[in-house]
Amino acid sequence: MLTIKVLGSGCANCKRLEQLANKAVMEMGMQAEVVKVTDYNDIMQYPILSTPGLVINEKLVCSGRIPTQAEVTIWLVNAEMEAV
Amino acid sequence: MIDFLLRLLQGGAGNLAAYLAAHVLLCLLPAFFIAGAMAALIPKESVTRFLGRNTPRYISYPAASLAGSVLAVCSCTIVPLFAGIYKKGAGLGPAITFLFFAPAANILALAYTGVAIGPDLAFARLSLSLAFGIGIGLIMALIFSRDDAAHDKINDESFAGRRSIRRSVLLFLLILVALLLSGTLKIGLLTNAYGEINLPIPGLDTFQQALYQVVPFDPGKGEEGVTAQGAILIGLLALIGVTAWLGFENILERSNSWTWISLGLVALTLLVASVQLNPEVGGLNILITGKLVGVGLALVMIWLIGRFGLEEREVQEWLWESWRFIKQIFPLLVVGVFMVGVIRQLIRPEWIETLAGENTVLGNLAGVVFGVFMYFPTLVEVPIAKMFLSLGMHRGPLLAYLMADPELSLQSILIVSAIIGRLKAWTYVAWVALFSTLAGLIYGAWVDGASAGMILLYLAAFMGILSLALYLVSRRNLGKSAQTMAAVK
Numbered sequence: 001m002l003t004i005k006v007l008g009s010g011c012a013n014c015k016r017l018e019q020l021a022n023k024a025v026m027e028m029g030m031q032a033e034v035v036k037v038t039d040y041n042d043i044m045q046y047p048i049l050s051t052p053g054l055v056i057n058e059k060l061v062c063s064g065r066i067p068t069q070a071e072v073t074i075w076l077v078n079a080e081m082e083a084v
Numbered sequence: 085m086i087d088f089l090l091r092l093l094q095g096g097a098g099n100l101a102a103y104l105a106a107h108v109l110l111c112l113l114p115a116f117f118i119a120g121a122m123a124a125l126i127p128k129e130s131v132t133r134f135l136g137r138n139t140p141r142y143i144s145y146p147a148a149s150l151a152g153s154v155l156a157v158c159s160c161t162i163v164p165l166f167a168g169i170y171k172k173g174a175g176l177g178p179a180i181t182f183l184f185f186a187p188a189a190n191i192l193a194l195a196y197t198g199v200a201i202g203p204d205l206a207f208a209r210l211s212l213s214l215a216f217g218i219g220i221g222l223i224m225a226l227i228f229s230r231d232d233a234a235h236d237k238i239n240d241e242s243f244a245g246r247r248s249i250r251r252s253v254l255l256f257l258l259i260l261v262a263l264l265l266s267g268t269l270k271i272g273l274l275t276n277a278y279g280e281i282n283l284p285i286p287g288l289d290t291f292q293q294a295l296y297q298v299v300p301f302d303p304g305k306g307e308e309g310v311t312a313q314g315a316i317l318i319g320l321l322a323l324i325g326v327t328a329w330l331g332f333e334n335i336l337e338r339s340n341s342w343t344w345i346s347l348g349l350v351a352l353t354l355l356v357a358s359v360q361l362n363p364e365v366g367g368l369n370i371l372i373t374g375k376l377v378g379v380g381l382a383l384v385m386i387w388l389i390g391r392f393g394l395e396e397r398e399v400q401e402w403l404w405e406s407w408r409f410i411k412q413i414f415p416l417l418v419v420g421v422f423m424v425g426v427i428r429q430l431i432r433p434e435w436i437e438t439l440a441g442e443n444t445v446l447g448n449l450a451g452v453v454f455g456v457f458m459y460f461p462t463l464v465e466v467p468i469a470k471m472f473l474s475l476g477m478h479r480g481p482l483l484a485y486l487m488a489d490p491e492l493s494l495q496s497i498l499i500v501s502a503i504i505g506r507l508k509a510w511t512y513v514a515w516v517a518l519f520s521t522l523a524g525l526i527y528g529a530w531v532d533g534a535s536a537g538m539i540l541l542y543l544a545a546f547m548g549i550l551s552l553a554l555y556l557v558s559r560r561n562l563g564k565s566a567q568t569m570a571a572v573k
Contacts, residue, residue: 009163011412012408012411012412013408016336040163040164040167040499040502040503041502041503043164044164044167044168044171044503047172048164048168049128049132049161049164049165049168050128050155050161050164050165051161051164064128064161065124065401066336066401066404068336068397
């Protein structure tokens with residue numbers, strides 16, 4: 001099972017990224033848990049210079065922009081393959 | 085009593101209408117799109133690579149201020165980047181410079197201040213914030229140099245990325261700035277009329293008279309009325325609001341026909357705002373100004389670059405970021421401007437004049453204290469400053485207020501203290517208060533006729549002493565750490 005974290009204090013882009021992650025997970029039919037991280041001290045544990053950030057299995061895959069759904073899907077598949 | 089309430093409402097509505105009609109369109113609309121382009125199209129790595137731990141000071145401080153003006157249009161970037169520079173990058177000093185400079189130097193604040201209050205104040209705000217932002221950064225680094233040296237010396241990978249700005253993106257940004265300038269600069273080339281058209285549309289002159297009746301105004305108090313042109317523009321703005329909601333909300337997935345309608349309306353609004361409409365008996369007299377030519381040319385260039393120079397994804401992200409800023413800031417600004425209009429009716433000019441009518445230390449302090457304890461949403465500080473100005477506040481204390489208000493609010497102090505600790509945060513607050521007062525005094529003295537050269541000389545000497553002190557302290561620290569290293573061996 002994958003753990004997906006959406007880093008962001010609650011601005012419009014962070015909400016958007018959360019929706020996108022949920023949608024990608026749904027469409028892939030994956031076993032995954034999407035967690036929102038809103039506390040700045042927790043966010044700063046990752047090497048990130050601007051929100052929103054996307055973390056899959058504790059690895060930061062994207063920050064500072066909203067990725068496309070295709071990108072998120074690729075990252076999810078990669079993480080799944082690595083986990084096996 | 086009802087009369088009184090009605091007067092308040094009229095004040096609010098009048099202020100709002102005058103703002104929407106006159107100032108907002110030609111400056112804020114392009115400014116929002118520039119802010120969007122900066123957020124979407126400038127790769128953050130192009131600036132942050134100068135903010136790593138091993139960057140020399142004479143590069144990291146200017147880079148921090150550049151990051152403040154270019155990258156930090158919203159809090160999504162300000163807080164993480166601030167924490168990143170402090171914890172993993174160039175250290176406390178540049179982080180503070182970044183934090184101080186960002187609210188004063190972003191494109192929205194500058195454009196709005198320049199148009200609503202005056203280019204001189206916008207320029208003063210920019211240059212004094214730059215000087216003092218670096219100054220406060222240096223001082224903070226000096227005071228807490230031991231803590232900073234204790235930070236790990238490893239250059240973090242977050243600052244290692246190297247991407248530069250593409251040439252077409254740079255051109256795109258420049259044209260957007262040209263659009264903003266050609267709409268707002270008050271120089272003869274742009275404001276002169278080069279031709280006129282008369283359209284046989286009757287009734288607009290009576291419409292304008294009716295508007296003056298509904299929204300009464302007093303030029304002596306610095307109030308402005310709503311013209312027929314203003315009313316047309318407000319109508320267009322409402323249309324843009326509706327079509328933008330339909331066209332931009334899902335722009336990242338796909339654009340639809342509403343997107344194009346909305347963009348067309350934006351262009352039309354900018355063009356209408358840049359001509360001069362004179363309603364006359366029996367017809368409408370339109371003056372073709374230099375502004376119209378400039379705005380028109382810029383719009384064509386923007387379309388060409390957007391169509392051929394940028395990728396579709398980039399354009400989508402640009403529009404989304406612009407729309408996000410508008411959605412986030414504009415409603416608060418509208419409410420804020422309305423409230424300012426209401427409050428305007430309640431404040432007696434004598435109060436402001438006695439408190440801050442002249443460029444005194446007390447007056448500047450009053451401006452700063454008001455700025456620290458009041459929290460207004462982004463950009464609302466500008467109409468408030470305009471109100472103070474029309475009530476007789478001196479431009480010096482006004483600048484002091486404008487510097488202190490966006491820099492310091494209880495909210496931002498709390499976030500900052502969570503990252504750098506309470507002691508450092510409050511030290512920062514104290515320095516900002518002091519420097520804002522100083523900035524007001526200096527600018528006020530300049531307005532009152534002191535020579536610019538002397539002021540610049542003082543400023544330069546002050547900055548020189550500061551950097552020298554910092555240099556000496558850092559050398560001593562280096563020597564000490566070398567000694568301990570030797571002792572360990």
